[in-house]
Every structure is written in structure tokens, then in C-alpha cells.
Amino acid sequence: MADLGYAALVIALAAAAFATVAPLVGLRWRLPALIDSGRSALWAAASLVSVAGLSLLYLLATRDFKTQYVYQYTSSDMSMLYTLAAFWAGNAGSLLFWAWTLGLCAVVMLIQNRNKNQALMPYVTAIVAVTMGFFVGMMVFVSNPFDQMVFPQAEGEGLNPLLENMGMFLHPPPQLLGYMAFTIPFAFAVAALATGRLGDEWIQSIRRWTIFAWLTLGVGILAGAQWAYVELGWGGYMGWDPVENAALMPWLVGTAFLHSIMVQRRRGMLKVWNMMLIIFTFNLSILGTLLTRSGILSSVHSFSQSGLGPLFVAFIAVAMTGSLALLYYRMPKLRAEHELDYWVSRESTFLVNNLVLVGIAFAVFWGTMFPIITEAVRGVKITVGPPFYNQVTGPLFLILLLVMGICPLIGWRHASKDNLVRNFLYPVAFGVAAGIILFLLGVRKPAATISFAVLAFVTAGILRDWSRAVRARRQMRAEGWLRAFLRLTGSNRPRYGGYIVHLSVVVMALGITGSMFYPLETTATLNPGETVSIGRYVLKFEGASEYQTQSKQVLASTLTVYTGGDYLGTVTPERYIHRNHDNPVTEVAIRSTLKEDLYVIYGGKNPDGTATFKFKVNPMVMWIWIGWGVMLLGSAVAFWPEMKRWTA
Amino acid sequence: MDRIARLAGLLALLGLAAATPTVALAASPDQVNEIASQLVCQCGCGLVLNNCNHEHCEPRDSMLAYIGQALDQGKTRDAIIASLVESYGEVVLAAPTKRGFNLVGWITPFAAIAAGGGIVYLAVRAWLVWGKRTREEAVELAADDPYLSRVDDELRRYEERMG
Numbered sequence: 001m002a003d004l005g006y007a008a009l010v011i012a013l014a015a016a017a018f019a020t021v022a023p024l025v026g027l028r029w030r031l032p033a034l035i036d037s038g039r040s041a042l043w044a045a046a047s048l049v050s051v052a053g054l055s056l057l058y059l060l061a062t063r064d065f066k067t068q069y070v071y072q073y074t075s076s077d078m079s080m081l082y083t084l085a086a087f088w089a090g091n092a093g094s095l096l097f098w099a100w101t102l103g104l105c106a107v108v109m110l111i112q113n114r115n116k117n118q119a120l121m122p123y124v125t126a127i128v129a130v131t132m133g134f135f136v137g138m139m140v141f142v143s144n145p146f147d148q149m150v151f152p153q154a155e156g157e158g159l160n161p162l163l164e165n166m167g168m169f170l171h172p173p174p175q176l177l178g179y180m181a182f183t184i185p186f187a188f189a190v191a192a193l194a195t196g197r198l199g200d201e202w203i204q205s206i207r208r209w210t211i212f213a214w215l216t217l218g219v220g221i222l223a224g225a226q227w228a229y230v231e232l233g234w235g236g237y238m239g240w241d242p243v244e245n246a247a248l249m250p251w252l253v254g255t256a257f258l259h260s261i262m263v264q265r266r267r268g269m270l271k272v273w274n275m276m277l278i279i280f281t282f283n284l285s286i287l288g289t290l291l292t293r294s295g296i297l298s299s300v301h302s303f304s305q306s307g308l309g310p311l312f313v314a315f316i317a318v319a320m321t322g323s324l325a326l327l328y329y330r331m332p333k334l335r336a337e338h339e340l341d342y343w344v345s346r347e348s349t350f351l352v353n354n355l356v357l358v359g360i361a362f363a364v365f366w367g368t369m370f371p372i373i374t375e376a377v378r379g380v381k382i383t384v385g386p387p388f389y390n391q392v393t394g395p396l397f398l399i400l401l402l403v404m405g406i407c408p409l410i411g412w413r414h415a416s417k418d419n420l421v422r423n424f425l426y427p428v429a430f431g432v433a434a435g436i437i438l439f440l441l442g443v444r445k446p447a448a449t450i451s452f453a454v455l456a457f458v459t460a461g462i463l464r465d466w467s468r469a470v471r472a473r474r475q476m477r478a479e480g481w482l483r484a485f486l487r488l489t490g491s492n493r494p495r496y497g498g499y500i501v502h503l504s505v506v507v508m509a510l511g512i513t514g515s516m517f518y519p520l521e522t523t524a525t526l527n528p529g530e531t532v533s534i535g536r537y538v539l540k541f542e543g544a545s546e547y548q549t550q551s552k553q554v555l556a557s558t559l560t561v562y563t564g565g566d567y568l569g570t571v572t573p574e575r576y577i578h579r580n581h582d583n584p585v586t587e588v589a590i591r592s593t594l595k596e597d598l599y600v601i602y603g604g605k606n607p608d609g610t611a612t613f614k615f616k617v618n619p620m621v622m623w624i625w626i627g628w629g630v631m632l633l634g635s636a637v638a639f640w641p642e643m644k645r646w647t648a
Numbered sequence: 649m650d651r652i653a654r655l656a657g658l659l660a661l662l663g664l665a666a667a668t669p670t671v672a673l674a675a676s677p678d679q680v681n682e683i684a685s686q687l688v689c690q691c692g693c694g695l696v697l698n699n700c701n702h703e704h705c706e707p708r709d710s711m712l713a714y715i716g717q718a719l720d721q722g723k724t725r726d727a728i729i730a731s732l733v734e735s736y737g738e739v740v741l742a743a744p745t746k747r748g749f750n751l752v753g754w755i756t757p758f759a760a761i762a763a764g765g766g767i768v769y770l771a772v773r774a775w776l777v778w779g780k781r782t783r784e785e786a787v788e789l790a791a792d793d794p795y796l797s798r799v800d801d802e803l804r805r806y807e808e809r810m811g
Contacts (some may be wrong), residue, residue, distance in 0.1 A: 382738045387685075
């Protein structure tokens with residue numbers, strides 16, 4: 001089976017190479033048959049990569065420890081689910097996962113465009129094929145998932161215990177898929193540049209692909225945050241680790257792109273800017289794969305390091321230089337179709353939104369790269385950690401939220417003074433009132449108060465605009481409230497899906513603000529029967545125990561939780577010592593409510609019989625995960641295709 | 649070797665802190681946590697010092713012990729951080745200092761956004777100028793067009809008739 005997988009990869013590489021060259025040669029020599037064969041070759045490459053993917057799954061499922069990758073990442077005592085999830089636990093498997101998901105995206109794209117975009121498709125095929133060929137080539141020549149052990153072993157090393165969590169299914173797959181899915185919009189953009197067909201055609205073709213890539217990457221990022229929160233045991237969800245940053249950068253630039261293509265579709269403006277955004281989004285996605293898998297920067301994801309870096313850098317350099325050169329060549333044809341009529345218009349707010357989003361992405365990029373720059377310039381190693389990112393990006397995120405609230409309140413082209421007063425009055429009043437009330441209730445940290453006030457303003461703005469539209473529809477069509485709301489939302493899904501996504505950002509920002517500004521933390525060493533207080537909670541240490549399972553030793557502790565004398569329940573934070581890994585893994589106990597999380601980390605039992613704990617109270621964290629769900633809903637609404645109405 | 653030298657430096661610091669005759673002030677966990685949140689654990693976990701959750705972490709335990717002792721002896725936050733930097737190097741700080749070349753790290757993102765803002769401002773201004781010119785040209789064209797003049801005349805007569 002390993003031979004079959006490797007052979008499939010070698011042939012897939014040849015097919016991808018053919019799919020890259022054939023459409024371009026076919027165009028040059030006007031040979032439609034060659035162009036068609038290029039498409040077929042891409043189909044073939046995608047199918048062969050699927051064969052390789054299925055082969056690796058088979059080897060994992062049968063625990064074939066003769067295969068090095070299976071030996072390194074699985075063991076007999078692992079559940080089948082985690083055994084299969086080891087597919088993306090290491091470098092070689094991740095490369096195969098990337099190539100496979102890109103292949104699946106390519107197949108969907110080929111089916112979607114079998115009868116349209118005929119002028120663009122040869123270039124799109126070539127770009128997708130060359131990207132796929134790059135990943136397949138890496139496997140064939142550098143990091144082969146089907147390598148066989150020189151001395152076959154009867155048992156595997158097993159998965160890193162940190163990876164044995166539901167997050168293993170929710171975090172890497174969507175994140176890796178998101179990186180790859182951005183290839184399709186990029187391929188269409190390059191095709192538009194190459195053909196000079198720079199109108200709406202390519203934008204129309206990639207809107208849903210961009211939402212899909214943006215959503216999957218976003219889901220992956222948030223799943224990673226949730227995983228870090230429950231598994232890494234430090235009580236936070238964003239450590240500004242280089243690999244986390246690597247995912248955030250293309251997501252931020254992709255967000256800017258999603259917004260600015262609206263301006264191009266509506267007003268024929270920002271064409272050069274949109275090209276630049278999608279070029280950077282794609283290249284940042286490849287940079288994300290590089291940072292995830294190269295280990296060039298110290299990271300909590302350092303269970304997967306390799307020497308793939310130079311090849312990734314070369315690929316990014318070629319992709320970036322080539323696409324930017326093409327963009328420069330086409331600049332004269334990318335002039336805006338309309339000009340701006342007034343300073344105060346929705347177009348202007350989109351520009352500010354784009355500036356801030358790209359600015360945050362740049363700040364994250366700069367912070368990620370600054371240790372390398374400093375070491376090169378000064379020869380000194382430094383760390384760029386959470387205090388830097390919080391101070392630099394915090395104010396920018398606040399501005400972004402503000403712009404998010406302002407944008408829907410200003411009309412396209414021009415907003416009169418009366419119009420501005422009418423649209424802004426209630427949301428601003430609501431935001432100010434919320435700020436004052438919160439201040440009176442004791443929310444006195446200026447940044448937190450401002451953040452909550454801005455969130456109130458944004459929410460009021462969105463709801464007001466939506467409710468006005470529902471009211472107008474009710475009056476015009478004599479519909480009930482619910483019917484008018486559903487019909488209105490269905491009639492303009494991109495707009496109202498976008499509003500739901502904005503509301504999800506508000507919900508998440510609530511959680512982030514609360515947990516950032518008002519956390520409580522304490523550590524305590526307790527004898528059984530002793531208590532500790534944190535916030536409104538009193539915790540009593542009942543005792544510690546140890547027991548053995550098939551794969552690990554479990555060190556467990558039990559604490560009862562009280563508030564105001566009332567018994568709330570018990571929490572059981574644990575530590576696992578896995579058979580194949582020396583470092584114990586923290587299994588935190590979290591008691592979540594909408595108001596706050598009680599977060600208990602078990603430090604272990606001391607020789608004198610005491611046990612050490614770290615206790616945290618993280619306010620409003622649950623809102624971040626609720627916002628995640630709302631974001632999925634909003635994206636689904638925006639993504640969902642319009643129903644075709646059948647007429648007799 | 650590097651690690652041994654750092655550990656030796658830290659032990660020297662601990663010794664110095666223990667030997668300094670000062671009035672003992674009990675360091676609160678919050679004070680220790682606040683200082684620890686500005687530092688990175690040197691065990692290789694890459695996490696902020698008070699977030700390292702390794703069971704047996706020599707660097708974390710030594711550093712936290714040093715911070716506690718130094719606070720007890722009345723040392724200031726800055727002095728404690730400075731002595732840890734002396735022992736481990738700048739890499740122990742969770743964020744670059746706001747001095748010298750490190751300032752480039754802090755300023756560049758804002759400078760880039762300011763530059764971007766300048767470009768956006770110039771672009772918007774240029775678009776506004778072109779937009780105004782386009783509208784004026786459209787008005788001039790409309791004034792010269794006999795058909796549009798006829799439409800205007802008829803509209804005027806219609807409005808007069810309608811009162």
C-alpha cells in the first residue's frame with residue numbers, strides 16, 4: 001500500500017506538471033485539445049493525490065509500523081479516530097493533506113467552470129496545478145509520507161499527547177483547508193491579469209470561494225484558540241505564537257479583500273488594491289504553511305519541524321514576484337471606472353477598514369519577524385510576545401470595531417448631513433449610554449469601558465439598519481415581522497450574512513475584552529480539607545488520587561466549589577503522564593458560565609502530601625465560543641447560493 | 649553551555665538577593681504574577697513565565713523564586729527585570745524594550761499605518777478632484793446638447809402646465 005501511495009504521488013507530480021504546461025502551450029499554439037488535456041491532467045493529479053491520501057489512511061488504520069510516518073505518530077493503544085487524525089500530525093502527512101484538499105478544491109472548481117470562464121480557465125488550471133505540483137514535489141523529493149523503516153518496529157511511538165483532543169479534528173483540518181482554498185481566488189486573479197479580462201468576471205467567480213477560504217481559516221483559528229484554552233493549561237486562548245500569527249495574517253488580509261471587492265463590484269473601484277490583497281493573501285497562506293511546518297520560529301507547535309523552509313521561501317518568492325510583475329504590467333487597464341464623489345461615503349469607510357485590517361496584519365507580521373531581524377542586525381536574541389501584540393494591535397482592533405459600526409450607517413457615494421444625523425443619533429446615544437452605565441457599575445478601566453461602549457454602538461447600528469429595512473418591507477408587502485425579516489435576509493444574503501458575521505465579531509470582542517481586562521489569578525498549595533478563595537468562589541481541596549490506564553498514568557485531584565456558602569459542584573483537574581512521553585499533560589477543569597469561567601490547573605502532589613494549584617477566573621470567555629457559532633451562521637447565510645426561481 | 653552559564657548567573661543572583669540585608673516585605677502573588685507576565689520562561693516552552701505549566705521546570709521555578717525573594721527585599725519591579733535581563737539576556741523579556749534598535753519594532757507598525765493613511769488620503773483626494781471634474785464636464789456637455797435642451801424646455805413647459 002505504501003508503494004501504491006508513493007507511485008500515485010510520483011504520477012500525480014507528472015500530471016500536475018503536465019497540467020501546468022499544457023494549457024499555456026495550448027493557448028500559445030491555439031490547440032484547444034491541449035488545453036482540455038491540461039484540465040484532464042489536473043483531474044488526474046487530484047485523483048492520484050486522493051489515492052495517495054487513501055493509502056496513508058489505510059496504513060494508519062492498519063497501524064502499519066513499517067511505514068515511518070505511521071510509526072512516528074501512532075501506536076496500538078490509540079483510538080481509531082486519533083490514529084486517523086495522525087494524518088495531519090506531522091510534516092509529510094500535512095503536505096499530503098494540503099495537496100489532497102487543494103486537489104478536491106480543484107475538482108470542484110473544474111466542475112463549476114466546465115462551461116464558463118473559458119478564457120480564464122487555462123491560466124487558472126495552470127496556477128492551481130503548479131501549486132499542487134509544489135506540494136506533491138515536496139513529498140516526492142523531501143518529505144515522503146510513505147518512507148519505510150530501515151528496522152521495522154512492532155510498536156509505534158504514538159501521538160503527542162497534546163494532540164489527543166477534539167481540537168485535533170476541529171483545528172488543523174479547517175485551518176489547513178483554508179490556506180489551500182485561497183489558491184482558487186488567487187488563480188482567478190492571476191488569470192484575469194494574464195488575460196487582461198479585468199472586469200467583474202473573475203470577482204464574480206471567486207466571491208464564494210473567498211468566503212469559504214476565509215470561513216474555514218477562521219474556524220480553524222478559533223478552534224485552535226479553544227484547544228489552547230482547554231489543553232495547554234495556561235488559561236489563555238491566544239498566545240501570539242508564530243504559528244497562530246501565521247494563520248491570522250492571511251485571514252486579516254483576506255477579510256480586507258472580502259470587503260474591498262464589494263467596492264469593485266458596486267463602483268468599479270480599487271481594482272489594483274484588490275489584486276494586491278489577493279496576491280498577499282495567497283502568499284501569506286503559503287507563509288502560514290511554511291511557519292507551521294518549517295520550525296524556523298520557536299513555537300508551541302514545534303512538534304513538527306523540518307528543513308522544508310528554503311523550498312517554501314523560493315516558492316513564495318516566485319509566486320510573489322511573478323504576480324506582482326503581472327499586476328504592474330496590467331496597471332494601465334486597472335483604472336477605476338468611477339471616482340469618489342464625497343469624502344464621507346461608504347467607499348471611504350471601506351478604505352479605512354482595509355487600511356486598519358492590513359495594518360494589523362502588518363503589525364502581526366512585523367512582530368513575528370522582528371526577532372529574526374534583531375538577531376541579524378544586533379546579533380541579540382529577543383522575544384516578541386503577548387505584551388507587544390496587545391499594546392500594538394489592541395488600539396487597532398478597537399479602531400476596526402469602530403469602523404465596522406460606522407460603515408453600514410453611511411450610504412454609498414454620498415451621505416448628507418441630515419442622513420448622517422438620522423443614522424448615527426441612536427447608535428451613538430446607545431453606545432455612550434452603555435459606556436456611562438458600565439462606568440457607574442464599576443467597569444472603570446478606560447480601554448475596557450471604551451471597548452464595551454464601541455461594541456454597544458456597533459450592535460445598535462446594525463440592529464437599527466436591519467430593523468428599518470424590515471419595517472419598510474412590512475409596510476410595502478404587508479408581511480408579518482418574522483416573515484419580513486426572513487424574506488429580507490434571504491433577498492440579500494451577502495449583506496445580511498455579513499451583518500450576522502459583524503454581530504459575531506461583537507460577541508467575540510465582548511468575551512475578549514472581558515477576559516483581557518478583568519481576569520483573576522492565584523496559586524495555592526493546599527492540604528486536603530483546606531480552602532482557597534478567588535473572586536466569588538471558595539474551593540475546598542478534597543484529595544488527590546492516582547490510577548493507571550492502558551496508555552497513561554492519571555494524577556487526579558478533586559475540589560468542591562462554593563459561592564456565597566452555596567455548593568456549586570466539584571471540579572477534577574488532572575495531569576496525565578503518557579507511556580511514550582515524559583512531560584505530563586495538563587487536563588484543566590473548567591466551570592463555564594456566561595458570566596465567567598472558573599479555571600483550575602493541577603500542578604501536582606508534593607512530597608509532604610500537599611497539592612499545588614493555579615486558579616483563574618476568566619470573565620466572559622464563553623462569549624468568544626458563542627461568537628464563533630454566530631460567525632458560522634453568518635458565513636453560511638452569506639455563502640448559501642441564491643435559489644433559482646422556476647417560472648412557468 | 650549557554651544554559652549552564654545562565655543558570656550559574658541566576659544562582660549568583662539568588663545568592664546575592666539572599667545575602668543582601670534588607671527589611672523583609674512579603675511579596676504578594678499578584679506582584680510576582682505582574683512581573684512574571686513581562687517575562688518569558690526559559691525552558692523552551694515559549695510561554696510567558698507565569699503560564700509555563702511544565703511539572704518540573706527549573707528555569708520557571710528559579711525565576712519565580714528570585715522574583716519573590718527580590719520583592720521581599722524591597723527591590724523594584726524594574727530592578728528585578730533588569731537583573732534577570734543581565735542574567736538571561738533580552739530574550740527573557742516578553743516584549744522588546746522601548747529603547748535603541750528595539751524602538752524600530754514598536755514604531756514601524758504605526759509608521760506603516762500612518763504612511764498607508766497618507767496614501768489613502770492622497771488617493772481619495774485625487775478621486776474627489778477627478779470626480780468633480782467629471783461631473784462638471786457632464787454638466788457642460790449637457791448644456792451644449794440640443795436634444796437635452798429640448799428635453800429641458802419640454803419638462804419646463806410640462807411643469808408650468810401642471811401648475
